[in-house]
Amino acid sequence: MMKTVVLVLVVLGSLWLAGRQHGPLLQMRREYRLNWEEPLENSPPLVGFTTVALGGFRGIIADVLWLRASKLQEEKKYFELVQLADWITKLEPRFALVWAFHGWNMAYNISVLLDNPADRWRWVKHGFELMRDQGLFYNPGDPQLHRELGWIFQHKMGNILDQAHLYYKRAWAEEMAQLFDGPRPDYVFARAHPDDPRVKRMREQYRLDPALMQAVDAQYGPLDWRLPPAHAIYWAYRGRPYARGFDLVQIDRMIFQSMQDNFWSGRLVVEPAENIFTPSPNPDAFETVNRAYQAARAAHPEETSIQSAHRNFLKDAILVLYLHHYTRQARDAFERMREQYPDATSARSFEVFVRGEFRAQVRDMSQREALAMVEGLLGQAAQWLVIGEEDRWRGAYLAARYCWQEYMKTRTDPALVERTGLPPFAVLWQQARDRAAARARTAAAKARLAEAGEAAAPAEE
Amino acid sequence: MKPVLAIAWMAVRSAVRSRVVGVLLGLLFLAIIGLPLTVKSDGTLAGEVQVRLTYTLGAVLIILSIATWWAGCAAVSSEVQAKQIQLVLTKPVGRGAVWLGKWLGLVALNAALLAVSGAAIYGMIRWKLSPARLTEAQQRELREQILVARYSVAPQPLDVTAEARRIFAEQQKAGAVPTNQPVEQVVRAIEESLVRSAHTVPPGYKRTWVFELPAAPVGEQPVVLRYKFSSSEVTKGTLVRGLWLVGPVGKADRFELEQVNATDGAHAVAIPVSAFGGSRQVAVEYANINPLPIAVLFEPQGGIELQPYAGSFEGNLARALMLAWVQLAFVGAVALAAGTLLSLPVAALVTGYVLLLVKAGDYVALLATERGTFFSGAAQGQPGESALDWVLRQVLWVESALVQPLQGPNVLEYLTAGRALEWSAVAGAFLIKVVIYSGLCAAVTTFLFNRREIALPME
């Protein structure tokens, strides 16, 4: 009996001593990177169980499932792929690349093979939801996963390469419209009322932290959170503290490109009554982008590519600002461009520069091309008029008029005017308004169009 | 026969009273009811039904396969171990009769469990389809796309042999044929090129395929036209506009359907029965009316097929279960053969190996045709094949010849794609897997079992 008691005590003591080694051993494993397997905390019981119980077989099972997924994808049988991706990733939850691959695969490779934009959008969502909701849950500090998630917003949804891109943007904007009104949440309200249903949904379903959104907006905005560039910046920014070396370079690059996207198309013009949904340039974001360029130049003074990119940006941005009637900002930008890049333009003044840019485009155009350009600009003006965007319709109108004038200047011979001239500008403007009025759905829009005759035309500034 | 049936009944009773059947039923119901609650689909209704069907029936087949594997291996080996077999073999019962009785017992149990599982799965599908849960349009969509049995009819093959030979003769006359290639290889390449060309639709052109259907389509169920194509556009997923025209051969009537499809995707459209005009011979035309100049390339194999209605989902499910039952009967025969001659663990390993070989039949067939796979460098371009590789290839060839007849339609794929599993496939599977292969197992096992000493001291 005594012997048994002693043996039991010895066994218990040994177990206790062995248990005390567990912590230091784990620490050593982490330090020496002997393996990446750390206990999964807060994971669902089944995931925790399988990662422990299956042990080294996880890799083989994941491989088998992956082979099956590849085979099904080749055979264009997609119905099982969401589940397979879920299992494969959960078998190796710490392997961030696996999450990134399957998210990308669904968002890119599968979505593109479907005809219907709604079907495509469904798979794009499957892709980023996998990464956002689960990949980042198991790998909260992985910069690569953050970047891949941002990439889907920046490239798949934000770019125009996918024929269904407009559908993605519209669908995403509709989802965001459920969370906040306007282009961005009320950050003050959101922080003061964390349990508000919409705020809670924003945090829990979309993983958007209002405080972080506010910080991102302040640093890189103003951002329209109904559009993809804002979210690309958000996720890249969120992953930035964990990034080192090349990962950091890539994340910064993504933020920079998304900032530019935000300038070029980061303002949503939406008028549901008129079925207008147009991502358009965001002139207010000019300063942020310009500052970023300045910072990049300062950090890498030897990089000529940054300088030439900045110069080209300024040249294009001046026109955009002008077209949107941000004349003062356009003028400032011009001055800055001349100061920093004296060889960017030979124009001595802002007006000469703008005219010169338009003239350069218009001068060598055929009648058809010039007419298309003028009609296009007038069409834009009419469109802005319909939704009451005062500055924008004036800017487009003035640009159209200037193009018309420049083109007609080249037709000095009356015979040439008759043969290759453009119709009177007032006529073209009336036609543009008539076309827009025919499409307009509301009385207010029609009224604005009717009132914007020649007499109401903006004067040149 | 009475002793055989008595042994079979004994096997069933043993499984029931040892609670194996109870546990299996529990696992099966857990799979059928629990899995649909946990698996994710692609978000579409059709996808959800397909995932449910795949995983529930798939889990049932896996559970029953493993159970059959284990039960088959243990049926005789455990009785040898417990010496119960000694009492049986001292009765006027041939050893072959013992094997047959055990096998029949396994087969009967599998039939019962499959029937119960199949009924439960069907019930689950019906519940999913009930009017309380789905609109009529949704139900119709499912019944047309997934919960149906359809034949797959490929277009009539093109005979390009004469044309290929003519082209070859021309090229040979012009001195354009490579002299270091065998003639047949060059002719085959020309034939393939002609076939591809016949399936390519340049911008502004149209192509026609002729189909011979098993019967003129009748009834309400439309005929499904499935197709996939690539294009001259490098970017995957480019949307291409095309016009399908379907009608009986020899008549001008055509049913028209304009479609905008993504290249490299899989597409399906429903053609109403009226478009076929009561004819079995159908012309299907595709006109490339895309605004941008993009050529469309349909795959010669499987790029376009018509799927007329063959029967109901219920009948298809029943045939699928029969095929599964036949497969389980084969698994049971192999396991029982191993378990009759070997101890349980060894039998389990041997059976597992054999089943793996059968499962990898296509891969084995591929290896059997490759020269210099393992030991010599023919795969790396070096000429010749070592003797070891030659021997291995012959072994693989024999293996392939043995396992190829056992390959059959994947019942899950067919069911979820709405493809018909035909009675001929069921009969063929029964003949090959049950009559021939299981019969062979029985004969070989009986021969060896008769020579086995049952009461050795270690047993």
Place this chain on the structure above:
Amino acid sequence: MNDSAIIQAEHLTKVFRDFWRRPKVRAVRDVSFEVRPGEVFGLLGPNGSGKSTTLKMVLGLLHPTGGALRVFGQSPREVKIKARIGYVPEESYLYPYLTCEETLDFYGTLFDLNAGERRTRKEQLLEMIGLQHARRRRVGEFSKGMARRIGLAQALINDPDLIILDEPTSGLDPLGCRQVKDLIVALAKRGKTVVLSSHLLADVEDICDRVAILYNGQIQAQGPIHELLEERERYRLTLPHDLPAEVLQRVLAAVRAELGAEPAVDHPRRDLEQFFIEVVERARREASEASGVGPSPGVAAYLRDQASPVGSRELSAEERQRAADETLKKLL
């Protein structure tokens, strides 16, 4: 070889080999014996002497390495002859999840008996072995004794001509032993041939006609039991207890005078088993309730010769008288 013999073994040898076919154990060496119809043949020997191995070869469960073995004139592996054989193994090799009834029914079916016949025999066997009350209990729940009884029953379901019993009485209480022995005697009287193996010599002595004693795989002695056990160099005189004392004294004096030594005189002893059985029978008659196995009416009707009473296999009175006459004849 005697063509009428039920079992004929000539120079039978069995060598067990290992996985590499190397000889490991020579379990049976050059064993020759035969079992005649209607006799009770005993295979005796200590553990590991080759008894069970020999029996298994007779049953076709093992194959002889050398020599010749015929059962009913055919190879032991012939399936047809199994219809005439009943086998009771030492341990219970029954299916534990079957009930008594189901066990008998199953084995009856293996003999291709029709349902009616199976039913009849089943009832009689259950009654014989005293397990009617446990007919629906699973065999796996039985005690060793009960399992042995059902094992016996399954061996007799086909009314076999040859019954092979491996250690039939081991693990049984004296009553059970007695019943088994009575059954064996009854079977032998009915013309059945019984072969049994045992190392419980007292049991074998009562019932075997002939025995073979094995040791180390070889037969050390075989022959009729009474011949083997008789001590021919001595005589025993049994006298009735009411013989007058002076007659006894005269007999003793004559013997004393002849031998020159004092003869041993004592009362003969019954064996303990017999005494035990008498006590228990008496207690039973006084209506004490026995738990466990119920009283048995004796051997099943279809196995019993109705004309012959159930009796012990001990020498009957006539047989004893005949043996005594023969001895006297030799003396005088």
